[in-house]
Structures are given as C-alpha cells and as structure tokens.
Amino acid sequence: MGMLPDEVAPIRLMATVWADTSGLHDDLASREGLDAWLSEAGVGSEPSSAAELALARRLRDAVRRLAAQVTGDERQTAHSPTRELAAALGDLNDLVAHLPVPQLAFVDGALRETSSADSSAVVTALARLARESIALLGGPDAAKLRACYAPGCVLYFMKTHPRREWCSVTCGNRARAARHYEKVRSTR
Ligand SMILES: [Zn+2]
Numbered sequence: 496m497g498m499l500p501d502e503v504a505p506i507r508l509m510a511t512v513w514a515d516t517s518g519l520h521d522d523l524a525s526r527e528g529l530d531a532w533l534s535e536a537g538v539g540s541e542p543s544s545a546a547e548l549a550l551a552r553r554l555r556d557a558v559r560r561l562a563a564q565v566t567g568d569e570r571q572t573a574h575s576p577t578r579e580l581a582a583a584l585g586d587l588n589d590l591v592a593h594l595p596v597p598q599l600a601f602v603d604g605a606l607r608e609t610s611s612a613d614s615s616a617v618v619t620a621l622a623r624l625a626r627e628s629i630a631l632l633g634g635p636d637a638a639k640l641r642a643c644y645a646p647g648c649v650l651y652f653m654k655t656h657p658r659r660e661w662c663s664v665t666c667g668n669r670a671r672a673a674r675h676y677e678k679v680r681s682t683r
Pocket of ligand 1: 645649662
C-alpha cells in the first residue's frame, strides 16, 4: 500500500491493484482495506458498507480501464475486469453525479448556502475521486499518463518530467537489471 505517495489521487486509486513476485494484489479486497486506503488518502471518516466497497472497486476498475485506453496499455496482467469502455464511462459518470452541489436555502429569515449532499461520507469521497479522474482522463494531463512497463508492474504514473520512464525508482532499477540481463544473455 501507499506505493505512490506523491502521485495524484486517481493514480493512487489505480495503484490499489499492484503486483510483486508473488502475483497481483488488491488493496480494496475488503471493507477494511477500503477504509484504510481512504484514511491514508485523508478522506475517510466512517466505516464503509459492502455497497460502498463495490462502488469503490467499480470506480477503480473503471479508471484503470480508461487509463488503459488513454495509454494504449498492452500489459495483459494490467487488464481490469471492466471490459467495456462504455461501462467504464458509465460507472464514472454515475458516481460523479453524487458530488454535492451548492444549494440556496432560506433559514431563520436569512439566505444560507447549503449543500445538496445526501450521500454518505464514503460515497462523497468516491464521487470526488471520480471528479478528479474525469479531469485527469479528459483533460490536458491525460497526455502525461503512462503505463509502467517495468517487468511485472501493473501501475500507471504521470510522466512528470521528460526522462521519467517508470512509476517508481524500484521499477526503474528492476527494468535496468532486466535489460542488463538480456544484454549479457544475448552476447553469450
Ligand atoms: Zn512500475
């Protein structure tokens, strides 16, 4: 968990699916996992329900599916269970509709700004993540989105400077070691 602390929230959400030498892992496999992730992200305030866990997983899988589309991701291991592009778009667009919007109310003889929010704190947090994901995937920063092609990696990252090729230093080292190994092997 918390492998990409400096990345924007949608990138960190996508990184809840990650891999190591023992295979794929899912930080959102349980309600406890979601609560821990939300609290680490600084947006959790109450325990999630089973329905909210399902919603979080659908959001995560949708963002990964759309990131795969944006980046032309060819990594088989990274493929998300949300197969259809239209379904992924629908999941994101449905969720963002839960964002609270400002409302004007007449309270005790005065006008007051209130909020339309009737969603739980968890759903509101997920809706904000959906909003950030829409801004990333549909905005100018989408051009910086990359799949990490280090051996076995399933993460995405933002190409924040021209020479950045990997999601992390660890992946960079692994990729260089693999290249070195290939070179040594091919010259034998
Ligand atoms: Zn990586």
